[in-house]
Amino acid sequence: MLVKTLAAVAAGTALATIAFAQTARENRGPTALVAIQDEAPAKLIVDPAIPEQLALGRVMIQYRTENLRIVPVFGKGALSVSPRVGHLHYTVDEASWPIVDTSYETVVLVGLTAGPHKVRFELADPLHRVIPGTSQTVTFVVPDTASHSH
Numbered sequence: 001m002l003v004k005t006l007a008a009v010a011a012g013t014a015l016a017t018i019a020f021a022q023t024a025r026e027n028r029g030p031t032a033l034v035a036i037q038d039e040a041p042a043k044l045i046v047d048p049a050i051p052e053q054l055a056l057g058r059v060m061i062q063y064r065t066e067n068l069r070i071v072p073v074f075g076k077g078a079l080s081v082s083p084r085v086g087h088l089h090y091t092v093d094e095a096s097w098p099i100v101d102t103s104y105e106t107v108v109l110v111g112l113t114a115g116p117h118k119v120r121f122e123l124a125d126p127l128h129r130v131i132p133g134t135s136q137t138v139t140f141v142v143p144d145t146a147s148h149s150h
Contacts, residue, residue, distance in 0.1 A: 078126035
């Protein structure tokens with residue numbers, strides 16, 4: 001009985017250690033309620049298109065940011081907000097204009113023709129100026145069979 005009790009305590013301690021190994025701040029980043037001095041540069045991380053969806057002709061691309069919160073806030077006054085705020089610009093193929101996104105959700109594109117495509121992602125400040133060093137491009141091929149099914 002003592003061995004079973006010790007084993008249960010050891011297992012519980014191990015699980016508690018794993019559960020508490022990462023703090024909320026480590027997982028979610030700093031609170032939005034306190035200004036950050038000397039903020040690190042904004043960073044954009046973009047995944048490849050999700051292969052299972054691409055095979056069906058749907059382009060789904062996930063992304064995340066570091067040191068920038070995606071929110072629908074625009075204008076000169078928002079430039080001084082800390083933690084830093086901004087939004088996403090993404091451009092499909094060689095379009096001359098970006099799509100502005102403040103949802104912070106997976107980017108979904110449907111109806112693209114079969115063949116190669118690219119999407120350029122960039123973080124932008126509240127005045128729509130692209131933040132240097134945040135451009136990422138995802139390339140993919142929409143399969144021919146996907147253009148005939150929905």
